[in-house]
Each structure stands twice: as structure tokens, then as C-alpha cells.
Amino acid sequence: MQQVSSFHAANEISNPEHVVTSESALETDILIEFQNVYKSFGDKPILQGASFKIRRGEAVGIIGASGTGKSTTLRIAAGLLAPDSGNVLILGKPRKGLLSDSPDAEHLRVGMVFQNAALFDSLTVGENVGFLLYEHSNLPAIEIKRLVANGLSKVGLSGVENLYPAELSGGMKKRVALARAVVSDDSDDSERVLMYDEPTAGLDPVASTVVEDLMRSLHSDSMAAASMSMQTDEEDDTSEALASISGADAHAENGGHAIHARHGSNGAYIPHHHVGRMSGISSYIVVTHQHSTIRRAVDRIIFLHKGKVVWEGSIADFDTTEEPIVRQFAEGSLKGPISYV
Numbered sequence: 258m259q260q261v262s263s264f265h266a267a268n269e270i271s272n273p274e275h276v277v278t279s280e281s282a283l284e285t286d287i288l289i290e291f292q293n294v295y296k297s298f299g300d301k302p303i304l305q306g307a308s309f310k311i312r313r314g315e316a317v318g319i320i321g322a323s324g325t326g327k328s329t330t331l332r333i334a335a336g337l338l339a340p341d342s343g344n345v346l347i348l349g350k351p352r353k354g355l356l357s358d359s360p361d362a363e364h365l366r367v368g369m370v371f372q373n374a375a376l377f378d379s380l381t382v383g384e385n386v387g388f389l390l391y392e393h394s395n396l397p398a399i400e401i402k403r404l405v406a407n408g409l410s411k412v413g414l415s416g417v418e419n420l421y422p423a424e425l426s427g428g429m430k431k432r433v434a435l436a437r438a439v440v441s442d443d444s445d446d447s448e449r450v451l452m453y454d455e456p457t458a459g460l461d462p463v464a465s466t467v468v469e470d471l472m473r474s475l476h477s478d479s480m481a482a483a484s485m486s487m488q489t490d491e492e493d494d495t496s497e498a499l500a501s502i503s504g505a506d507a508h509a510e511n512g513g514h515a516i517h518a519r520h521g522s523n524g525a526y527i528p529h530h531h532v533g534r535m536s537g538i539s540s541y542i543v544v545t546h547q548h549s550t551i552r553r554a555v556d557r558i559i560f561l562h563k564g565k566v567v568w569e570g571s572i573a574d575f576d577t578t579e580e581p582i583v584r585q586f587a588e589g590s591l592k593g594p595i596s597y598v
């Protein structure tokens with residue numbers, strides 16, 4: 258995966274004309290792309306030409322000073338907010354308006370974990386986690402309860418279905434919000450991107466680590482399942498080939514879930530080669546100010562400043578770059594291009 262480690266390079270990679278050849282092999286892995294996105298609230302410009310790509314398999318952190326448009330970026334990427342101008346490409350096709358308008362919504366779903374967990378206080382944990390399924394599926398209640406229990410067990414919270422949010426600690430609320438974002442109908446084989454807005458804000462260091470590791474494991478479990486699915490598909494292909502050699506009328510189903518994955522330096526799965534799309538959580542984006550979250554749950558950083566991407570790179574690049582905006586931010590210095598009034 259090419260890492261961009263300077264302001265200049267960050268701009269170049271956003272421009273397809275400047276994409277280097279080694280990069281183009283990965284262009285089919287782009288799930289979400291912002292091209293020169295602008296967004297204002299009233300007469301206040303927030304995003305001012307933001308361009309970046311999110312690829313299959315990535316764990317991306319969006320960081321930058323307060324008020325620079327990080328949450329706005331997430332909400333636009335999630336299709337909850339429309340840009341004023343510029344393009345948002347989903348699986349390579351421009352999204353016309355909000356996510357619900359997109360013909361690709363059925364192929365790429367976005368789960369959002371909002372700041373402060375955003376649970377409904379008057380609903381139980383189980384009703385919160387199963388909310389979308391209760392509202393938007395025809396599944397029987399008993400099946401939704403099974404899916405909810407499964408989602409809660411993934412975040413280590415089995416058995417809390419009947420509690421109310423007020424009875425949970427801050428860390429537990431965030432984990433319930435994670436369960437709500439990952440719970441889905443078993444028959445839903447959509448590819449998904451999870452968006453986390455400040456998932457560890459306000460948590461003690463240990464509770465933060467629990468949430469960060471969950472973000473990682475929910476993602477890598479999905480990638481591992483996709484990898485196994487790919488192997489099964491290959492076995493199916495082999496059976497189909499054998500069947501056709503023997504003249505039988507076999508037609509193995511190949512859902513196109515072919516994805517080879519390998520472990521990155523920090524244990525994250527990185528796509529290596531793929532055909533078609535996968536199901537489950539392909540990638541996640543996290544907006545955070547927490548250094549622990551950046552280091553534990555992120556592989557690549559997109560740095561926003563004044564509504565633009567001014568730097569992209571790996572965690573290692575983040576520590577060594579001489580880009581003044583990034584250095585000032587990383588060191589928490591009062592001196593530099595970032596100014597507060």
C-alpha cells in the first residue's frame with residue numbers, strides 16, 4: 258500500500274492523473290473516494306476541497322485540530338449529509354445525494370458509531386442493538402433477539418439485553434454502540450465500512466484499550482471470514498471444474514467473495530488480491546483525538562487542516578514527518594501553523 262508522506266504527495270494521490278502505476282493495481286479496492294469536496298454551514302466554510310480514498314482492508318484515522326471538519330467528513334462519507342460540491346464515489350460510482358439515494362447502497366453499507374454512543378435512553382440495550390432490525394427488517398422477534406445476543410457477545414457484553422443505558426458505564430455504552438453497528442441480518446452479505454466518531458473520548462485508558470481492541474478484532478474477524486470464504490469459493494471452483502470434466506451439470510455458486518488477506522505489521526489484515534467484493538466489515542474510519550486510539554486502532558492517517566487533506570501517511574511516517582502542521586499537532590505545541598483564538 259503506498260503511503261503518502263508529504264503535503265505535495267497527498268495532493269498528487271488525490272488526482273487520478275498523478276496516480277503511479279504501482280498504485281493502479283489497488284484502484285479496484287477503493288470503497289469510498291472524496292474528490293474535492295466542499296461543505297459550508299451557513300456562511301461558514303468547513304470542508305474546502307477535501308480529497309482522499311478509503312481502500313478495502315484499511316483502518317484509517319482522520320485527525321486534525323478541533324472544528325476542522327472531521328465529523329462533517331464522516332457524516333458525508335456515511336451519506337448522512339450531502340456535500341455542497343465535489344464528488345463522493347462509492348465503489349467507484351458518484352453518489353448523487355445521500356446514501357439512501359445511491360444505487361450502490363445495497364452493496365456497501367455504512368455503520369456509524371456516534372460520539373457519546375447515542376443510545377436511546379428509553380429503550381433497553383437489546384432494543385437499542387436490534388433497533389434497525391426491528392424497524393427495517395421482517396425478521397421475527399426471536400431471530401432479532403438471537404442476532405442481538407450474538408452482537409453483544411462479540412463486544413463481550415453477553416446478558417445485558419434487559420438493562421437500560423443509564424445502568425451502563427461509559428465504556429459499556431460505547432461497546433453497545435459497537436454491537437449496534439455490527440449487528441445485521443445473517444442473509445445480508447453487504448460489504449460494510451464502519452465509521453467511528455470519537456469512540457474512546459471520555460474513557461479511562463483501560464476502557465479505551467478494550468474499545469480499540471474491539472475495533473481491531475471486529476474488523477480482522479470479518480477479513481479472516483472473507484478470506485475463508487475466498488478459499489471455499491476456490492474449492493467450489495475446483496468442484497465445478499471437476500464436475501464439468503466429468504460431464505455433470507454442476508453449477509457452483511461463486512458470490513465473488515474472493516479476497517486474499519495477509520497480516521500487516523501490526524496484525525491488521527491487508528487485502529492482497531481480490532475479485533469482486535467481500536461481505537462483512539471491509540474497512541473502518543475513526544475520527545479521534547486520542548493518541549492511544551491512533552496508535553492501537555489505526556494503520557493510516559489522513560490529516561485534515563482547514564477543511565483539506567494536508568497529509569496522509571502511516572503511523573511510522575506520522576512520527577517522523579517534518580510537515581509543520583503535523584509536527585505541531587503531534588507535539589501539542591502552541592507554535593506553528595495551527596492557531597487557536
Ligand SMILES: Nc1ncnc2c1ncn2[C@@H]1O[C@H](COP(=O)(O)OP(=O)(O)OP(=O)(O)O)[C@@H](O)[C@H]1O
Binds near residue numbers: 325328
Ligand atoms: N449541522 C451543523 N450546523 C451548523 N454548524 C455545524 C453543523 N455541524 C458542524 N458544524 C460546525 O462545523 C464545524 C466543524 O465541525 P466538525 O464537528 O466537523 O469538526 P471536528 O473537526 O470534528 O471538530 P472536533 O474535533 O471539535 O469534534 C464546527 O464549527 C461546527 O460547529
